[in-house]
Amino acid sequence: MKITAIRFAKLEVPLITPFKTAMRTVQNITDLVVIIETDKGVLGYGSAPSTPIITGDTHGSICYAINNVIGPHIIGMDIEDLNAICHKIQHAIVANSSAKAALEIAIYDLWAKRFDAPLYKMLGGGKPILSTDVTISVDHIEKMLADANLAISQGFEILKIKIGTDIENDIERIYSIHQDVAKRATLRLDVNQGWTAKQTVYAMQKLENIGVELELIEQPVKSNDIKGLRYISERITTPVMADESAFSPLQVIDLIRSGAADIINIKLMKCAGLSQAIKIADLAELHDIPCMIGCMLEGSIGVAAAAHLAAAKASSISLIDLDGPALGQYDPVVGGVDFNLSNITLGQGAGLGIERINDLQELTWPF
Ligand SMILES: C[C@H](N)C(=O)N[C@@H](CCC(=O)O)C(=O)O
Ligand SMILES: [Mg+2]
Numbered sequence: 001m002k003i004t005a006i007r008f009a010k011l012e013v014p015l016i017t018p019f020k021t022a023m024r025t026v027q028n029i030t031d032l033v034v035i036i037e038t039d040k041g042v043l044g045y046g047s048a049p050s051t052p053i054i055t056g057d058t059h060g061s062i063c064y065a066i067n068n069v070i071g072p073h074i075i076g077m078d079i080e081d082l083n084a085i086c087h088k089i090q091h092a093i094v095a096n097s098s099a100k101a102a103l104e105i106a107i108y109d110l111w112a113k114r115f116d117a118p119l120y121k122m123l124g125g126g127k128p129i130l131s132t133d134v135t136i137s138v139d140h141i142e143k144m145l146a147d148a149n150l151a152i153s154q155g156f157e158i159l160k161i162k163i164g165t166d167i168e169n170d171i172e173r174i175y176s177i178h179q180d181v182a183k184r185a186t187l188r189l190d191v192n193q194g195w196t197a198k199q200t201v202y203a204m205q206k207l208e209n210i211g212v213e214l215e216l217i218e219q220p221v222k223s224n225d226i227k228g229l230r231y232i233s234e235r236i237t238t239p240v241m242a243d244e245s246a247f248s249p250l251q252v253i254d255l256i257r258s259g260a261a262d263i264i265n266i267k268l269m270k271c272a273g274l275s276q277a278i279k280i281a282d283l284a285e286l287h288d289i290p291c292m293i294g295c296m297l298e299g300s301i302g303v304a305a306a307a308h309l310a311a312a313k314a315s316s317i318s319l320i321d322l323d324g325p326a327l328g329q330y331d332p333v334v335g336g337v338d339f340n341l342s343n344i345t346l347g348q349g350a351g352l353g354i355e356r357i358n359d360l361q362e363l364t365w366p367f
Pocket of ligand 1: 021024051134135160190192243294295296297298321322323324
């Protein structure tokens with residue numbers, strides 16, 4: 001089965017409630033869909049959101065990189081040559097992790113379809129059922145408490161609390177949410193780079209000393225502040241997870257060797273796709289470092305690929321933050337992975353199992 005063409009489309013889904021972090025506020029899930037055509041008429045689907053302040057990638061840059069730079073290297077290749085195709089994708093251009101991730105998702109979808117098996121089985125098998133946390137956006141305390149209680153009433157057992165806008169307000173937010181819901185849910189924090197290392201130690205020691213128990217604290221400091229992450233890890237008892245500091249497998253090796261993080265958040269859009277995510281999961285497992293599988297604010301094509309990976313790499317990926325599709329008002333993707341609040345169920349269709357995508361807006365590049 002040979003790759004013959006690559007085309008693009010846009011998929012937009014309004015959110016149930018605005019998604020707010022220390023870095024950005026978003027109202028819709030907007031994905032660029034990458035569709036790979038083959039000589040057998042089989043299609044492969046991938047997708048990527050635009051996250052310039054996290055990855056540096058926009059939908060324009062993703063289309064350019066795929067259409068003008070990476071695509072010509074893989075057109076004509078046989079889908080059975082998975083490793084050779086991924087090698088071309090990874091080495092055709094530096095950076096551009098979202099473009100590489102979207103392409104690799106579509107390639108792995110086709111590869112599993114070629115062997116008529118669900119992707120997670122091609123990646124080694126596993127349990128096709130996962131449970132995700134849910135994001136509680138940063139907001140005023142009453143709104144965060146209401147959102148946390150609603151999420152618990154919907155069956156979510158783990159809440160990912162977004163903070164990082166103002167240190168004293170953040171301490172108040174964490175304390176109030178902990179007081180209200182800690183007996184009913186596990187709490188994770190995500191600061192999205194909003195604090196300094198000293199502020200983090202101050203806030204966390206204060207919270208730890210008054211008995212606030214948190215599962216982990218994610219990316220408290222700027223992405224390039226590896227010394228800061230280490231400074232924090234040495235001074236607090238709550239485990240520290242690297243997110244925006246952990247893009248590539250090489251960065252993860254450095255983080256682990258320098259003792260800067262206790263947990264690694266793997267996202268396909270950061271690490272440049274499934275081939276690299278597998279490397280990170282394997283090398284973290286070798287070092288006894290647990291991983292989270294995360295997602296951007298993105299929809300169910302890209303997140304389905306992450307779910308298949310998590311199912312197959314359960315020995316390394318023990319924490320799941322794949323709530324993107326559940327935050328949307330509906331899922332336009334029919335077939336494949338079912339995202340129902342905290343419950344993620346992988347289908348048994350070949351590849352990602354996608355049968356149809358509603359509301360797809362075809363794009364012609366350049367647009
Ligand atoms: C959606 C997921 N729960 C999440 O919080 N992901 C990111 C932020 C994604 C974005 O801004 O698009 C994270 O920082 O973990
Ligand atoms: Mg994060």
